[in-house]
Amino acid sequence: MSVLVYTENWEGKFKKLSFELLSYASEIAAQSGDQVVALSIGKVGENELNLLGNYGASKVLAVGYDGELDNQVYTSIIAQAVEKEDATIVIMSDNFTGKALAPRVSAKLKAGLVTGAVAVPASFDPFVVKKKAFTGKTFVHVKVNTAKKVISLIGNSVEIKETANAISIEKFGATLPEAKTSVKEVNRLTGRILLTDAEIIVSGGRGMKSADNWAPLEEFAEILGAATACSRPVSDEGWRPHHEHVGQTGKIVAPNLYFALGISGAIQHIAGVSGSKILVAVNKDKDAPVFEVADYGIVGDVQKVLPQFITAAKELKANS
Amino acid sequence: MKILVCISNVPDTTTKIKLVNNNSGYDKTGVQWIINPWDELALTRALLLKEEQGSPITEISVINVGTKDTEPTLRKALAVGADDAIRVDAEAKDAYYVAAQIAEVVKNNGYDIVLCGIESSDYNGSAVGGMLSELLDVPSVSSVSGLFIEDGKVKLNREIDGGTQVLATETPFVAIVQKGIALDPRIPAMRGIMMARKKPLVVLPPADIEALTEYIDYEMPQAKSACKMIDEDNAGDMIRLLHEEAKAI
Ligand SMILES: Cc1cc2nc3c(=O)[nH]c(=O)nc-3n(C[C@H](O)[C@H](O)[C@H](O)COP(=O)(O)OP(=O)(O)OC[C@H]3O[C@@H](n4cnc5c(N)ncnc54)[C@H](O)[C@@H]3O)c2cc1C
Ligand SMILES: Nc1ncnc2c1ncn2[C@@H]1O[C@H](COP(=O)(O)O)[C@@H](O)[C@H]1O
Numbered sequence: 001m002s003v004l005v006y007t008e009n010w011e012g013k014f015k016k017l018s019f020e021l022l023s024y025a026s027e028i029a030a031q032s033g034d035q036v037v038a039l040s041i042g043k044v045g046e047n048e049l050n051l052l053g054n055y056g057a058s059k060v061l062a063v064g065y066d067g068e069l070d071n072q073v074y075t076s077i078i079a080q081a082v083e084k085e086d087a088t089i090v091i092m093s094d095n096f097t098g099k100a101l102a103p104r105v106s107a108k109l110k111a112g113l114v115t116g117a118v119a120v121p122a123s124f125d126p127f128v129v130k131k132k133a134f135t136g137k138t139f140v141h142v143k144v145n146t147a148k149k150v151i152s153l154i155g156n157s158v159e160i161k162e163t164a165n166a167i168s169i170e171k172f173g174a175t176l177p178e179a180k181t182s183v184k185e186v187n188r189l190t191g192r193i194l195l196t197d198a199e200i201i202v203s204g205g206r207g208m209k210s211a212d213n214w215a216p217l218e219e220f221a222e223i224l225g226a227a228t229a230c231s232r233p234v235s236d237e238g239w240r241p242h243h244e245h246v247g248q249t250g251k252i253v254a255p256n257l258y259f260a261l262g263i264s265g266a267i268q269h270i271a272g273v274s275g276s277k278i279l280v281a282v283n284k285d286k287d288a289p290v291f292e293v294a295d296y297g298i299v300g301d302v303q304k305v306l307p308q309f310i311t312a313a314k315e316l317k318a319n320s
Numbered sequence: 321m322k323i324l325v326c327i328s329n330v331p332d333t334t335t336k337i338k339l340v341n342n343n344s345g346y347d348k349t350g351v352q353w354i355i356n357p358w359d360e361l362a363l364t365r366a367l368l369l370k371e372e373q374g375s376p377i378t379e380i381s382v383i384n385v386g387t388k389d390t391e392p393t394l395r396k397a398l399a400v401g402a403d404d405a406i407r408v409d410a411e412a413k414d415a416y417y418v419a420a421q422i423a424e425v426v427k428n429n430g431y432d433i434v435l436c437g438i439e440s441s442d443y444n445g446s447a448v449g450g451m452l453s454e455l456l457d458v459p460s461v462s463s464v465s466g467l468f469i470e471d472g473k474v475k476l477n478r479e480i481d482g483g484t485q486v487l488a489t490e491t492p493f494v495a496i497v498q499k500g501i502a503l504d505p506r507i508p509a510m511r512g513i514m515m516a517r518k519k520p521l522v523v524l525p526p527a528d529i530e531a532l533t534e535y536i537d538y539e540m541p542q543a544k545s546a547c548k549m550i551d552e553d554n555a556g557d558m559i560r561l562l563h564e565e566a567k568a569i
Binding site: 008010068069070071072075094095096097099100101102103104105106107108110111112113114115116128130131132133134135136137138139140141142143144145146180181182183184185186187188189194196200224242243245248249250256257267268271274277278280281282291292293294295296297298299300301304305308309311312313315316 | 333335336346358416439449450452454459460465482484489490500532533534538539540541548549552556557559562568569
């Protein structure tokens with residue numbers, strides 16, 4: 001039997017989340033005695049496929065198909081891989097792709113689904129997994145009653161562990177059903193650090209005062225190799241693009257480091273960032289709720305603080 | 321064309337969670353129950369589509385799988401402008417259970433477009449819409465931020481990891497909607513509230529379906545340690561701390 005990991009790639013390279021998912025699967029497999037099989041869909045080179053062995057996969061099923069994401073077609077490929085490998089657990093990311101596919105795969109296989117998992121199963125018999133609920137305000141333990149299971153994992157919840165495995169790569173010629181959706185146009189955010197993949201995020205709120213004040217924030221993000229984000233009013237005002245909006249009604253992110261600059265810390269904003277390992281707040285109001293959830297804080301004016309951040313970050317980068 | 325909007329009944333997003341009964345549940349006293357924010361926006365979009373000149377949409381129904389307690393939420397959806405409501409009279413045991421109940425209703429009533437939200441704000445499942453589409457064996461378009469009907473054909477904007485797509489799909493299909501689908505939710509007006517009392521709210525018995533999962537208990541996140549404050553005039557120290565102490569840069 002096996003644990004099947006649905007990996008994701010971007011421009012021919014595996015995303016970091018793929019290695020997280022494999023590390024997660026390896027921990028499960030170590031306890032259940034199964035092997036970890038990685039499913040790769042898309043145009044990915046042999047060297048890149050071999051990398052998956054470093055994170056515990058003993059086999060890769062490589063499907064060369066690289067059609068745009070049609071939920072039915074991709075679900076069918078995953079289900080065929082499950083059958084072929086006699087997989088009992090399917091693991092995916094809890095990103096847009098995972099949200100699109102995991103429930104379909106679950107219903108197709110009649111496999112109990114846990115989305116938004118944050119840890120390896122607490123127990124195997126019964127099978128219990130901890131997941132996020134109420135947008136991070138609490139966690140809930142979910143018991144899965146079916147023999148087959150599907151789990152989607154929140155990014156940055158587990159550490160990437162290198163465990164080199166001898167790996168076999170198998171070209172998998174899955175049968176492709178006809179797609180009932182047709183993509184007319186694709187706009188890729190190339191060359192940018194994707195918000196949902198970023199290790200560091202620099203985010204600005206209404207306290208930034210106007211769209212013109214974003215240059216130093218962007219410069220700071222650039223130096224750190226960070227993605228930029230904003231609060232909802234900021235994207236509503238059109239100061240920043242909508243894809244940068246984080247929170248309950250925007251993107252949910254869980255970076256290592258989140259800078260909240262001129263953000264009050266409303267419950268709906270924090271809902272989207274509470275998974276961050278470290279939260280830094282800069283706010284001129286010492287009573288702003290953001291300080292209740294921040295790890296580090298500065299009571300002050302962002303316009304005075306940002307230039308100092310930039311200077312210090314430049315120094316740090318120059319010395320490392 | 322008929323649209324069905326799936327409505328999840330959830331605590332208001334500002335609700336503070338307090339665990340009770342040995343962490344087996346949360347305190348529901350004083351909780352205000354609302355239409356899940358995404359579903360409210362989905363309904364708003366459906367209404368806007370129906371109001372367009374020459375719109376092919378003839379009927380907008382809303383559905384909830386829930387006990388009698390959820391009826392005020394369905395009434396609110398009617399007050400906002402839905403034509404009729406369906407309640408499948410059962411506790412929403414898990415996402416599969418809910419999706420399978422809705423699938424039964426869709427099979428019997430033939431909707432062209434089913435709208436779901438990207439997630440319920442309580443259990444953040446992101447599951448019902450996708451499961452429903454699979455059970456119906458129809459296309460699902462997820463993370464939809466725009467839904468248009470042009471010459472009877474459906475066009476959607478969708479966000480993917482790392483970009484956006486414009487796509488077309490066959491009907492029937494399930495659209496799972498997120499930010500952008502509508503700007504602000506429509507608020508019921510007095511007239512709407514009056515009319516809602518006369519609109520049909522059909523209660524159906526549940527189909528015989530088994531849930532695949534169950535919630536056992538809850539766990540609060542670890543309390544954060546106190547926020548470490550740095551002086552505004554020495555803001556550069558923050559960066560050094562994040563490097564040396566937090567090892568985050
Ligand atoms: C159903 C619902 C969903 C929502 N979803 C989201 C969501 O997904 N994301 C989201 O962000 N919001 C969301 N909101 C809105 C949320 O409630 C807040 O209104 C919003 O987060 C506030 O944004 P802000 O902190 O940028 O602005 P404000 O609340 O206006 O705060 C600005 C802050 O900047 C500080 N400030 C001002 N000037 C300076 C300065 N020069 N230097 C430093 N600090 C300064 C102020 O002290 C203040 O704390 C939602 C609301 C609802 C009802
Ligand atoms: N009990 C329910 N009754 C009707 N629709 C629901 C119910 N639960 C969830 N949904 C729909 O499914 C979407 C996703 O919910 P979930 O999978 O619970 O996160 C919601 O936005 C609703 O559109």
